[in-house]
Amino acid sequence: MKKTIIKLVAVSTLALSLVAITAPQSKANAATTHQVKSGDTFWIIGKKYGVPVKTLKSTNNKTSNLLFVGEKLVIPQSVTTSEMDLLARLVHAEAKGEPFAGKVAVASVVLNRVDSSLFPNDIKSVIYQKDQGYYAFTPVQNGTINQIADASAKAAVKEALAFRGMGKGSLYFYNPKTATSTWITSREVTITIGDHRFAK
Structure with missing residues (x-):
């Protein structure tokens, strides 16, 4: 019984350690995205997130102002x-x-x-x-x-x-x-x- 409790504590501690190690990495890798809705423009999206329109376009490899409903844009972090x-x-x-x-x-x-x-x-x-x-x-x-x-x-x-x-x-x-x-x-x-x- 005592050995079983020790094993459970060890497994629980290991599981928590893995979560603590992996969680921040997955959070850091998760980029903010915006799904384009009808009526959206780069200007509207830039104002919503506080991101320069120029940066928004270059991050998403856009050379024109054309957007398609449903497409996903990566929103770069501009300021904290x-x-x-x-x-x-x-x-x-x-x-x-x-x-x-x-x-x-x-x-x-x-x-x-x-x-x-x-x-x-x-x-x-x-x-x-x-x-x-x-x-x-x-x-x-x-x-x-x-x-x-x-x-x-x-x-x-x-x-x-x-x-x-x-x-x-x-x-x-x-x-x-x-x-x-x-x-x-x-x-x-x-x-x-x-x-x-x-x-x-």
Whole structure:
């Protein structure tokens, strides 16, 4: 009886060990897929998952915008959930009360900085970057970045991610009514949306 119990414990332990070893590997190998439905476009799918349309197309070897109902697309991971949340909190703090397009443009500035050789190469490092003891973004300096992002800011981030790499390459934004830096106002203006002027 004692030998049987020991065998059962040993077998159970071995089984649990195998599950623990194999489960993370199978999870890591499982790619996110999307089955195309009627009305889907690369833009709609890109916004849904927060993935650049360019990346979505290249990952699936697509050279045109043609999609077929029922086909499966591989959805590459663009940014992590925590990065999306951080970016949405920045957008919420920086562009509260601004038009939706202005919120998308603020998120795009951060993504453009990530893609630029002039700035750090990840969202968190760009948002928390310091220059001469000051953070690049006011909400980081004053703590409002810690406020929960609203639905509009979250949607703006997903739209900016889908649009990534297709805009005018804005790297800065400021409010011309309150800006005191002559350097920022000397930058080439790309677009003005609401109270914000975007530049590169």
